[in-house]
Amino acid sequence: MIKPWIFEFMQVPDMDPAVRSPATVSAVFDEGFRTWLQLERLGFEGIFFSEHHFGLSYSPSPNLLLASIARHTTRLRLGTMGMVAPFYEPWRIVEELIMLDHLTNGRLEIGMAAGVPQELVRIGLSGDEARERFNEILEILDAALLNPVINHKGKHWQFENLTLMPNAFVQPSPPKWTTVVSPASARKSAQRQSKICSGFESVGRFNEIFDAYRDEAARLGVSAGPDQLGIRRHVSVSRNSAEARVEAESAKAATMKVIAADPRAASRESALLDAPKAGSGFSLHADEFIAGSPDEVAEQIVDQCRRCGAGHFLAMLGRSLADRRDENIILFGEEVIPRLRRANIG
Numbered sequence: 001m002i003k004p005w006i007f008e009f010m011q012v013p014d015m016d017p018a019v020r021s022p023a024t025v026s027a028v029f030d031e032g033f034r035t036w037l038q039l040e041r042l043g044f045e046g047i048f049f050s051e052h053h054f055g056l057s058y059s060p061s062p063n064l065l066l067a068s069i070a071r072h073t074t075r076l077r078l079g080t081m082g083m084v085a086p087f088y089e090p091w092r093i094v095e096e097l098i099m100l101d102h103l104t105n106g107r108l109e110i111g112m113a114a115g116v117p118q119e120l121v122r123i124g125l126s127g128d129e130a131r132e133r134f135n136e137i138l139e140i141l142d143a144a145l146l147n148p149v150i151n152h153k154g155k156h157w158q159f160e161n162l163t164l165m166p167n168a169f170v171q172p173s174p175p176k177w178t179t180v181v182s183p184a185s186a187r188k189s190a191q192r193q194s195k196i197c198s199g200f201e202s203v204g205r206f207n208e209i210f211d212a213y214r215d216e217a218a219r220l221g222v223s224a225g226p227d228q229l230g231i232r233r234h235v236s237v238s239r240n241s242a243e244a245r246v247e248a249e250s251a252k253a254a255t256m257k258v259i260a261a262d263p264r265a266a267s268r269e270s271a272l273l274d275a276p277k278a279g280s281g282f283s284l285h286a287d288e289f290i291a292g293s294p295d296e297v298a299e300q301i302v303d304q305c306r307r308c309g310a311g312h313f314l315a316m317l318g319r320s321l322a323d324r325r326d327e328n329i330i331l332f333g334e335e336v337i338p339r340l341r342r343a344n345i346g
Helices: 022-036 062-070 090-103 117-123 127-146 183-192 203-220 241-259 294-308 325-342
Strands: 003-008 046-049 077-080 108-113 149-153 158-163 176-179 195-199 229-237 289-292 312-317
Touching: 003 022, 003 325, 022 062, 022 325, 046 062, 046 108, 062 077, 062 090, 090 108, 090 127, 108 127, 117 127, 127 149, 176 183, 183 195, 183 203, 195 203, 195 312, 203 229, 203 294, 229 241, 229 294, 229 325, 241 289, 241 294, 289 294, 294 325, 312 325
Parallel strands: 003 046, 003 312, 046 077, 077 108, 108 176, 176 195, 195 229, 229 289, 229 312
Antiparallel strands: 149 158
């Protein structure tokens, strides 16, 4: 079975910032909320919100979006892929996550990321410091998942017998996720027993990353099956295959606009955890864009997931569209998801 998710980027409307009125901004949130309420009926596993700042996304605080929808849904899993840890104090991260686990009645997915270089540099945070903070925060988070009274002595934070409030998750062990772009980061995630998700790259590159995760998990004697692995892709689905492919080209243009300033989007070699140095990181591959009729889209998704062993599929649906986004989501839910749920990944 492939578990289907929405990956919500909350893209800013493509217009001059000077004409983005309060009503325009409100409309983005209102439309998003209306769409999210359809997802349970359509059979989605859940929603992962992204976190971005200073640019093309209206999602600077995805935890607020999680809280807003939590009380209006009953089954959807809700998470962030991922919360940009270096921007926050670690105790605030943990306490907010505990609150969200209660607000969602135990449906929280904990996704963490180190951030993208072009956003980090805007606030004077170097890649080296971001990685240090990220790794230290992960240590604190993992400790807090085991005990609400934590002790830590590190470079950026030191505390003794710090009592977190609220002090208990609903879930005995909330699922952890990390966005990864390299085998080294995948191995580190296996050591933390965190699930991983990747995007942009070819399926072949996913296999390199996932094999590193599987190898490390086998060494440690922990699980590393399809349920620990996810891929994120842009999806354009239409009754008219040609129309879907045109939409995929628009989605590609929108993606290129976002990653144009990202110094990671060139070379493949990186040993860092989702915050590579300039000139290393990921490459955008044609596999990133899945397009066609519902049958064609389902076939491509199942093929990619089988080839890399991923049991989770995060769909960015209708990213470049406003008028046809709902149609994309409904077609995906009604005609693609049943096939994903029946697929055997092995």
